[in-house]
Amino acid sequence: xxxxxxxxxxxxxxxxxxxxxxxxxxxxxxxxxxxxxxxxxxxxxxxxxxxxxxxxxxxxxxxxxxxxxxxxxxxxxxxxxxxxxxxxxxxxxxxxxxxxxxxxxxxxxxxxxxxxxxxxxxxxxxx
Amino acid sequence: xxxxxxxxxxxxxxxxxxxxxxxxxxxxxxxxxxxxxxxxxxxxxxxxxxxxxxxxxxxxxxxxxxxxxxxxxxxxxxxxxxxxxxxxxxxxxxxxxxxxxxxxxxxxxxxxxxxxxxxxxxxxxxx
Numbered sequence: 547x548x549x550x551x552x553x554x555x556x557x558x559x560x561x562x563x564x565x566x567x568x569x570x571x572x573x574x575x576x577x578x579x580x581x582x583x584x585x586x587x588x589x590x591x592x593x594x595x596x597x598x599x600x601x602x603x604x605x606x607x608x609x610x611x612x613x614x615x616x617x618x619x620x621x622x623x624x625x626x627x628x629x630x631x632x633x634x635x636x637x638x639x640x641x642x643x644x645x646x647x648x649x650x651x652x653x654x655x656x657x658x659x660x661x662x663x664x665x666x667x668x669x670x671x672x673x
Numbered sequence: 674x675x676x677x678x679x680x681x682x683x684x685x686x687x688x689x690x691x692x693x694x695x696x697x698x699x700x701x702x703x704x705x706x707x708x709x710x711x712x713x714x715x716x717x718x719x720x721x722x723x724x725x726x727x728x729x730x731x732x733x734x735x736x737x738x739x740x741x742x743x744x745x746x747x748x749x750x751x752x753x754x755x756x757x758x759x760x761x762x763x764x765x766x767x768x769x770x771x772x773x774x775x776x777x778x779x780x781x782x783x784x785x786x787x788x789x790x791x792x793x794x795x796x797x798x799x800x
Contacts, residue, residue, distance in 0.1 A: 550743065551750065555680065555783055589718035593732050601737065603730040605720050609741050610730060614756070616677065616786065623678065623785045627750070629741070656682055656781075658750045659743065 550659030551609055551629035554639045558622040560649025566615035566622055569594040569602070575645045576604050580611055583637040585628065608633045613642070622646055627658065677786030678736055678756035681766045685749040687776025693742035693749055696721040696729070702772045703731050707738055710764040712755065735760045740769070749773055754785065 565571055573592045580587050585606040592602030598618055604611045609627035616622070624642055626635040635655070643651045692698055700719045707714050712733040719729030725745060731738045736754035743749070751769050753762040762782070770778045 550746075550748070551741075553682065553750075553752070555682075555785075557786060588720045588728070589730075591716035591718035591730060591732055593715045595734070601715070601732050603716075603718060603732060603737060603739065605718050605728050605730060607722070609728065609750075610739055612730065612737050612739065612754070614678075614736050614754070619677075619786075619788065621677070621786055621788070623680075623736075623754070625680070625752070625754075627739070627741070627752075658682075659684060659746075659748055661746065661748075 548661050549657035550661065551627055552635050553625060553627040553656045553658050554635040554653055555656065556624045556626070556639050556643070556651055556653035558624060558643055558646055558648035558651050559620060561620045561622055561646040563617045563620065565646055566620070567598050567600065567617040569600045572600045572613060572615065573602055575642065576602060576611055576613055579638040579641040579645070580604050580606050582641050583633050583635070585633045585638070611638060675788050676784035677788065678754055679762050680752060680754040680783045680785050681762040681780055682783065683751045683753070683766050683770070683778055683780035685751060685770055685773055685775035685778050686747060688747045688749055688773040690744045690747065692773055693727065693747070694725050694744040696727045699727045699740060699742065700729055702769065703729060703738055703740055706765040706768040706772070707731050707733050709768050710760050710762070712760045712765070738765060
């Protein structure tokens with residue numbers, strides 16, 4: 547299957563409240579996970595919610611990493627999208643799980659930008 | 674299934690080169706799609722690649738919208754993640770498909786943050 551990219555959607559459960567609620571620390575971990583995976587960071591945008599929770603994205607040359615945290619539930623929704631062959635999205639995902647102290651994770655990978663015309667058309671929603 | 678959010682992953686094919694390569698226009702359409710769906714915009718981060726292509730993210734109170742474009746292929750990878758019940762991610766996705774002039778789209782929705790303990794544990798990757 548000829549795809550342009552790989553998109554890992556991961557649920558991190560059992561993380562610590564404090565780390566998930568610290569916008570600076572979340573941003574630092576997200577940027578480091580991108581760098582650890584060999585990605586090139588282009589833009590960052592993070593936001594702290596009141597009374598708790600952080601949302602943020604790191605735009606990389608190879609696509610993006612995003613996170614949304616629910617500190618009160620010990621939960622973080624993470625997705626890591628990479629195009630090209632140089633960066634493995636699982637490297638960043640696993641790094642995030644470790645740094646956020648996740649007790650368990652569910653995750654799956656979706657291929658993005660499948661360029662086989664027949665495949666795309668067979669599943670197409672006509673617009 | 675008790676989920677915190679809905680994440681639509683969409684592939685837009687057959688879009689116009691010019692719109693996909695115009696970072697200002699892409700940002701404008703992304704922000705408008707969030708507003709059209711009733712979301713509250715918090716942060717934006719967009720990047721133009723050379724010789725072509727745009728990546729960008731809109732962080733909303735309800736989570737995020739992200740896009741990566743390959744103008745030379747007429748393709749855009751879009752994902753729209755919303756939590757809560759007030760914003761429907763398909764409203765934003767369909768708006769994006771229309772505004773980028775997509776000839777066809779493949780898309781699927783994934784539930785995020787399923788908080789049924791047994792479900793999560795049964796699928797867990799032990800860390």
